Amino acid sequence: MDLLLWGVLPYVMVAILIGGSIWRYRYDQFGWTTRSSQLYESRLLRIGSPIFHFGLLAVIAGHFFGLVIPMAWTLAVGMSQDFYHLNALLVGGVAGVGTLGGILILIYRRRKTGPVFMATTRNDKVMYVVLTAAIVLGLWTTLASVFEGEHGHNYRETVAPWFRSLFILQPDITAMAAAPFSFHIHTLVGMLLFSIWPFTRLVHAFTAPLHYLFRPYIVYRTRDKVPGAVRPIRRGWAPIGTEDRTRDKK
Amino acid sequence: MRVMAQMGMVMNLDKCIGCHTCSVTCKQAWTNRAGTEYVWFNNVETRPGQGYPRRYEDQEKWRGGWKLNKKGRLALKSGGRVAKLLGLFASPVQPELKDYYEPWTYDYKTLIDAPLGDDFPVARPKSLITGKDTKITWSANWDDDLGGAPEMGHLDPIVEKVRRESEDKIKFAFEQTFMFYLPRICEHCLNPSCMASCPSGAIYKRVEDGIVLVDQDKCRGWRQCITGCPYKKIYFNHKTGKAEKCTFCYPRVEIGLPTVCSETCVGRLRYLGLFLYDADRVTDAAAVTDEKDLYESQMDVLLDPFDPAVAAAASAQGIPDDWIDAARRSPVYALAKVYKVALPLHPEYRTMPMVWYVPPLSPIVDLLSDQGHDAEDSGTLFGAIDALRIPVEYLAELFTAGDTDRITAVLRKLAAMRAYMRGITLGQEADVDIPASVGMSPESMYEMYRLMAIAKYEERYVIPKAHVEQAHDLEEMGCSVDFEGGPGMYEDSPFGEASGRPTPVAVENFYALKDRQTSDTASGAATLRNRVNLLNWDGNGAPAGLFPETRDVPRAAAASPADLHGPVSDSGTGAGTGDGDSAGTP
Incomplete structure (x- = not known):
């Protein structure tokens, strides 16, 4: 069982994430968008969305710090375990709570604003459940360590070595298996999230427009070689109705 | 010098009757889809009025276009690159649907399906966004023809500005007010701020004809372009999550047809043609310090296609000869640069717009006629242009960044043309003093009259086809x-x-x-x-093959197969049965 969960599943997840993203990038450029709902509602979005996104960026940075950088390195530069732990708790806790608060505002907005809820697909709803679960469970692992105090679990001796061992294709299954349940469930939900990632609107994160910082302001492009050519119609990810409202089709 | 060609449009506002045919045909052609209900690539605004979306010209609020930074360089009014990326998660200034309007339809079905009762069934308005009953409070043209002007006229940002700066207040009293129509499409700017705002780089300007388009595959819905465009002519398709904009009907223009809005314009007020411009000078021209100099600097960027040096440079840049020839015959070049009667809309946004307007003389003429003057007399008109200051100041805020002298000069030309040609039409001797008074020769004034008043189809639209070398590719395979x-x-x-x-x-x-x-x-x-190709059928007679051949068999037998498909005509031939033999359309 441990082999399946911590030795096989991660690679399945990576295969789906990479393969799915490539597939979607090639075949569904038209569906690759944030599907912003700011046109419908701006006030709550302007509160919730930045909190959520910036919180998430901090959370990602925290994961990188905790998982990729070995404990030996931080000890070597003189960062004590307690100091590290306090930092992770403070920064991680703030970022996590912010992310959770942000997404709660966004979910509230999505449910309570009529047009936004109308524009929510089933795909979105599934994605929201998984995303929120991953955030809540992640926060739980962090907060749990507060109450456990000194006896809290040091994930840098279990989860982190396992995470790094995945990259050299020799997964350290026993290390991960030794981690407590809360970490197990958070990791599993996280893997689920990354598995559905390419098939949801979350893909917009992969095309974060950092090249905007470097490109020229004015973009010239030559016309298609065949003027007026009709491009073969590709299937969009979510079918775009040509009727006024699809509600009539029920 | 880097010569580039640009498709441009000029609208002669004196001829616009505000019928909205351009808007409707454009909508039918381009934005009659779900997600674009509120999208009007072409709209016609009554001025004074708030415009669409409401008060879009208030750039202190919407932050569209360019400004000069402290170093005197061009910078996006809505913020630099870093600021834009930081504002990506929730665009700080973005119009919401309520700034446009909530599109709706009517529940027509009730009219048919309502059960028998005492009440007359009513088709209630239903929101196209929520699908629920809605109360209609605004639309794309709510303040059409000054509707509600006494109450809402002051909301026009230009009215606000002119009132702030002028002793004479703009009046909305019936006898003193003025009005004209302003049809608007995307300006296809030389220095587009929407393009500069797009984080993905999905908006591009075509090298060949300067048409600005959104790559629907590359757009990721970051919606910064909507803030960036000061004319608010980029719309967000809320179904696809992509930006959409006026395409200058490029599939039509590529084969030499005018845009839908131009083709269907009842007043025939639109002109289409080429400009040649120097792409290297655009940025500098857009960065001149004084806003009132922007018109001049924009004119300087436009190149004279009759200049051999320009033609040679254009050829060297790969612009085909027929395009250079078209640039010489271009009506938009003539109106903008030769006669200097067409002006850009809001040059102070520093985007170098390429849809130009001949300002309307009509507010002044109408006011004069109402006061019992002879509005066609040159003396009366010239005097009135200066005396009736408010319309001139209003027009100046629209077209010359507030430079009233420029507007007056254009209006005097238009007035001179009227008076001069009226003299000729009435059989009097041509008064050569009139053209001279506005610095034109009688010949060029007559030419201008031909282009503006006669406005033949082939003179209004000089659209070179897409490269002849590539024209073969247009044919199938x-x-x-x-x-x-x-x-x-x-x-x-x-x-x-x-x-x-x-x-x-x-x-x-x-x-x-x-x-x-x-x-x-x-x-x-x-x-x-x-076989009959219905596309080529001119409606005369019934060519053989339009209907299946009548066989000399008893009628019942002949009709029976057609019965399955459709009605049977008297002669026993089924019309439009869809048989392989008879359906002529390939």
Whole structure:
């Protein structure tokens, strides 16, 4: 069982994430968008969305710090375990709570604003459940360590070595298996999230427009070689109705 | 010097009657889809009025276009690159649907399905966004024809500004007010701020004709362009999550047809043609310090296609000869640069817009006629242009960044043209003093009159086709002459009619047209293999093959197969049965 969960599943997840993203990038450029709902509602979005996104960026940075950088390195530069732990708790806790608060505002907005809820697909709803679960469970692992105090679990001796061992294709299954349940469930939900990632609107994160910082302001492009050519119609990810409202089709 | 060609448009506002035909045909052609209900690539605004979306010209609020930074360089008014990326998660200034309007339809079904009752059934308005009952409070043209102007007229940002700066207040009292229409499309700017705002780089300007388009595959819905465009002519399709904008009807323009809005314009007020401009000088021209100099600097960027040096440079840049020739015959170049009567809309946004406007003389003429003057007399008109200051100041805020002298000069030209041509039409001797008073020769004034008043179709629209070298590619699958069954080889293929690749439409059209133009009868059928191409049917008579052949069999028997498909006409032939033989459209 441990082999399946911590030795096989991660690679399945990576295969789906990479393969799915490539597939979607090639075949569904038209569906690759944030599907912003700011046109419908701006006030709550302007509160919730930045909190959520910036919180998430901090959370990602925290994961990188905790998982990729070995404990030996931080000890070597003189960062004590307690100091590290306090930092992770403070920064991680703030970022996590912010992310959770942000997404709660966004979910509230999505449910309570009529047009936004109308524009929510089933795909979105599934994605929201998984995303929120991953955030809540992640926060739980962090907060749990507060109450456990000194006896809290040091994930840098279990989860982190396992995470790094995945990259050299020799997964350290026993290390991960030794981690407590809360970490197990958070990791599993996280893997689920990354598995559905390419098939949801979350893909917009992969095309974060950092090249905007470097490109020229004015973009010239030559016309298609065949003027007026009709491009073969590709299937969009979510079918775009040509009727006024699809509600009539029920 | 880097010469580039730019498709441009000029609208002669004196001719606009505000019928909205351009808006409607544009909408039918481009934005009649779900997600674009509120999208009007072309809209017609009544000025004074708030415009669409409401108060879009208030750039202190919407932060569209460019400004000069402390160093005197061009910078986006909505913030630099870093600021834009930081604002990505929730665009700080973005119009919401309520700034446009909530699109709706009516529940027409109730009219038919309502059960018998005492009350007369009513088709209630239903929101196209929520699908629920809605109360209609605004639309794309709520303040059309000054509707509600006494109460809402002051909301026009330009009215606000002119009132702030002027002693005479703009009046909305019935006798003192003025009004004209302003049709708007995307300006296809030389220095577009929407493009500069797009984080993905999905908005681009076509090298060949300068048309600004959104790559629908590259757009990721970051929606910064909507803030960036000061004219608010980029819309967010809320179904696809992509930005959409006026396309200058590029599929039509590429084959030499005018845009839908131009073609269907009832007042025939739109002109289409080419500008040649120096792409290297655009940024500098957009960065001149004084806003009132922007018009001049924009004119300087436009190149004279009659100048041999410009033509040589254009050729060197790969602009085909027929395009350079079209640039010489361009009506938009003539109106903008030769006669200098067309002005850009809001040059102070520093985007170098390429849709130009001939300002309307009509507010002044109307006011004069209402006061009992002879509004066509040059003396009266000239005096009135200066005396009736408010319309001039209002126009100046729209077209010259507040420079009233420039507006007055244009209006005087238009007034001079009226008076001069009226003299000629009334059989009086041409008064050469009138053209001279506005610095024009009688000949050029007559030419201007031809272009503006007669406005022949082929003079209004000088649209060179997409590269002739590539024109072959327009035909289906390369050159149709080479096609099996192409011109000169149009006979049955050895394996029967249906064998081989299908005959391209172009080949059938070619033969059908030739047949129609050279035969005496309505339409011969010899070359059509008893098939009728309905695209070529001119409505005269019934060419053989339009209906299935009548067989000399009892009527009941002949009708029975057609019964399955459709109605049977008196002669016993089924119309439009969809049989393989009779359905002529390829």
